[in-house]
Amino acid sequence: MNSSSPHYPILLLCLLLFARFRLYQSSYLEYGEALSKCILFFEGQRSGYLPHDQRMTWRANSGLGDGSTVNVDLTGGYYDAGDNIKFGFPMAFTTTMLAWSVIEFGEMMPPAELRNALVAIRWATDYLLKTVSQPNRIFVQVGDPISDHNCWERPEDMDTARTVYAVDAPNPASEIAGETAAALAASSMAFRSSDHGYAETLLRTASKVFEYADTHRGAYSDNSNIRDAVCPFYCDFSGYQASIPLYNDELLWGAAWLRRASQDDSYLNYIQNNGKTLGAEDNINEFGWDNKHAGLNVLISKEVLEGNVYALQSYKASADSFMCTLTPNSSSYHIEYTSGGLIYKPGGSNLQHATSITFLSLVYANYLDRSSQTVNCGSVSVDPKLLRRIAKRQVDYILGDNPKGMSYMVGYSNNYPQRIHHRGSSIPSIKDHPQAIACKEGSIYFNSSNPNPNILVGAVVGGPGEDDAFEDDRADFRKSEPTTYINAPFVGALAYFVANPNCS
Numbered sequence: 001m002n003s004s005s006p007h008y009p010i011l012l013l014c015l016l017l018f019a020r021f022r023l024y025q026s027s028y029l030e031y032g033e034a035l036s037k038c039i040l041f042f043e044g045q046r047s048g049y050l051p052h053d054q055r056m057t058w059r060a061n062s063g064l065g066d067g068s069t070v071n072v073d074l075t076g077g078y079y080d081a082g083d084n085i086k087f088g089f090p091m092a093f094t095t096t097m098l099a100w101s102v103i104e105f106g107e108m109m110p111p112a113e114l115r116n117a118l119v120a121i122r123w124a125t126d127y128l129l130k131t132v133s134q135p136n137r138i139f140v141q142v143g144d145p146i147s148d149h150n151c152w153e154r155p156e157d158m159d160t161a162r163t164v165y166a167v168d169a170p171n172p173a174s175e176i177a178g179e180t181a182a183a184l185a186a187s188s189m190a191f192r193s194s195d196h197g198y199a200e201t202l203l204r205t206a207s208k209v210f211e212y213a214d215t216h217r218g219a220y221s222d223n224s225n226i227r228d229a230v231c232p233f234y235c236d237f238s239g240y241q242a243s244i245p246l247y248n249d250e251l252l253w254g255a256a257w258l259r260r261a262s263q264d265d266s267y268l269n270y271i272q273n274n275g276k277t278l279g280a281e282d283n284i285n286e287f288g289w290d291n292k293h294a295g296l297n298v299l300i301s302k303e304v305l306e307g308n309v310y311a312l313q314s315y316k317a318s319a320d321s322f323m324c325t326l327t328p329n330s331s332s333y334h335i336e337y338t339s340g341g342l343i344y345k346p347g348g349s350n351l352q353h354a355t356s357i358t359f360l361s362l363v364y365a366n367y368l369d370r371s372s373q374t375v376n377c378g379s380v381s382v383d384p385k386l387l388r389r390i391a392k393r394q395v396d397y398i399l400g401d402n403p404k405g406m407s408y409m410v411g412y413s414n415n416y417p418q419r420i421h422h423r424g425s426s427i428p429s430i431k432d433h434p435q436a437i438a439c440k441e442g443s444i445y446f447n448s449s450n451p452n453p454n455i456l457v458g459a460v461v462g463g464p465g466e467d468d469a470f471e472d473d474r475a476d477f478r479k480s481e482p483t484t485y486i487n488a489p490f491v492g493a494l495a496y497f498v499a500n501p502n503c504s
Helices: 008-020 031-044 088-108 111-131 146-148 175-189 194-213 249-264 267-272 293-305 310-326 351-370 384-399 439-444 486-498
Strands: 137-142 164-168 375-377 380-382
Touching: 008 380, 008 384, 031 486, 088 111, 088 137, 088 175, 088 351, 088 486, 111 137, 111 175, 111 194, 137 175, 137 439, 164 293, 175 194, 175 249, 194 310, 249 267, 249 293, 293 351, 310 351, 310 375, 310 384, 351 384, 351 486, 384 486
Parallel strands: none
Antiparallel strands: 137 164, 375 380
């Protein structure tokens, strides 16, 4: 290829990008195995009555009385991480991301794994439907996090308070209601071809929940009866301007998913008419359970790129800008990478950023591909192929192509974290140790230097620091704790590379 070729600048940029990151593992990565295990992880996080086909067999029933104190069935759903609390906000985001993974990449999944992914989504949506089953009330959390975090015990043995936290109209709950609406709307699309009736129930409920979010605007953590239970764990921290409330991204996010799921023009009008007042034009390069801006911009860009809805052009411009921040040598490049090549953002649980940004890169690459467009990043033009290469570098790093040669997915490869910060994994299972292990009796297992007795297959941990170091220390929860919202976007990314292992 000569330097006059229109593809030469892209090729040169790819070479520069990968010259910067030494490749540490030459063996072929089994993306299909990783995808299967990534989905299997969610079975290890299940709460409630476990089904007969439960594959994570060291787990057993738990949280069977959830909701009984308020005479509501709130069994089911997922524990968010290594504790035994059901936090509604991150669970809803996890559900949205699992559903989006199926929507964008489900056709690339082996049929058995697509079925498993839908099962994982439904375990969450069945629970979310329970949380919004009463008019003008949203159940936002089950379990007292203070007492739970003071214990180290299996979910099957829980003897801490299973306090139920709810928000009633006219009190606000915009971020959790907006995210729940997004989760139900996105999931309705995932189920549309296999269970049309269930999909319609999800979409109809999503619309009602969004109405609550928009009518009673405000942060759910502002309610005095739940503030101490959700903060500092999962209250909305994504403030960036005093004049723009924290929850506005979830209002736009929920409306965007309802628009995509229903094709109702009223939601399109909402996104268009409220974008400026809800802060959409402020270019915020964040995406995760707390901040939806980059994901929102990518999602809405589909309307511009494939539907020619040019009134939403500002969202596409922000999505373009976000892709430029990922691209070395672009004029607006500022996302940090470790010397080993991992996307790094300060704070805990770094791989939540790497997996969510990787997912967005692949989704946007698909949108650009189908519309035959590229992104102008100043002196650099970024095409879908480059975005996929950036994404592949993250996936490969997580699976073991990194300075330590360690897979950060538990149970994948021969070298993975053995001492993850996870109660059920670190304590002998109820099948091996039928006697109850009380609150403080689990401390001996927490303090042990032995590997966890139960392998939480597929769990992606918080990951290494900015120096690519990882000590495999159970007490270092920022690095060693898995979460559902790390795994959920990784499902979609792995599905893409199962079908395209050579980064095409």
